[in-house]
Amino acid sequence: MTFSLNNHVDIPGIGFGVFQASPKDTKAAVATALEVGYRHIDTAASYGNEREVGEAIAESAPSASVTSCPSTLIDSWLKPPSCLQDKNTELGILTQAWPPIGGITFYRVGELPSTLDNEVVKNTALEFGKTPAQVMLRWHLQRGRYTIPKSTTPARIKENVEIFDFLLNDAHLQQLDALDTGVRGGPNPANITMATFGFSIPEA
Known part of the structure; x- marks a missing residue:
């Protein structure tokens, strides 16, 4: 897709x-991701691992043609997803779901409930014999959002891309849509300054 x-x-x-x-x-x-079929790697100098991403791509099979992240993507944590996506669509911009399975809820333990523990998500996963993460990723795709799940666990890397053998119906999609609280998961863009988030990038 x-x-x-x-x-x-x-x-x-x-x-x-x-x-x-x-x-x-x-x-x-990254080597595992390329092996199981990923062909787009999302990275940035500020992640501190671009060299390793490049090494994995360089050593991959010649058939692994990989794309880079274009500037026409906008991360979905900046505003409530539906509001942002409608505006992006109007402007011809593709919305990127980041983090697509609620990863921000894992990094900030105790502040937000884990998306993967939500009963609607878990019950939908049981219905299809899938994991909660796979349901979340499938939901994003069917709602027109590009996704970039992250994992360093080989089994999960493979699992996250195995989402093209089931289809959520309208009822499933609406139930998942209804979970949107309108609360931003990431930091407020107004608070992102060099003083609060700035740091040096050795290889920049």
Whole structure:
């Protein structure tokens, strides 16, 4: 499954994220991702693991043609997803679901409930014989959002891309849509300054 960008370039519907992956884990994780079928790697200099991403790509099979992250994507944690996505669609911008399975709830333990523990998500997963993470990823795709799940665990890397053999119906989608509280998971953009989030990037 692919999405078309406003420059007429197609991008895979699911990519592989490496945010907060340590350099020592990144190369093996990216190699696994390429092996199981990912063809888009989302990275940034600020992650501190671009070198390892590049090494994994360089050493992969020649058939593993990998795309880079274009500037026409906007992360969905900046505003409540539905509001942001409607505006993006109006402007011809593809919305990126980040973090697509509620990873921000794992990093900030105790502040937000884990998406993967939600009863609606878990019950839907049981119905299809899938994991809660797979249900969340499938929901994003069917709602027109590009996803970049991150993991350094080989089994989960493979599991996260195995979401094309089931289809959520309208009732499932509406139940999952209804879980949107309108509360931002990430920091308020107004508070993102060099003083609060700035740090040096050795290889920049």
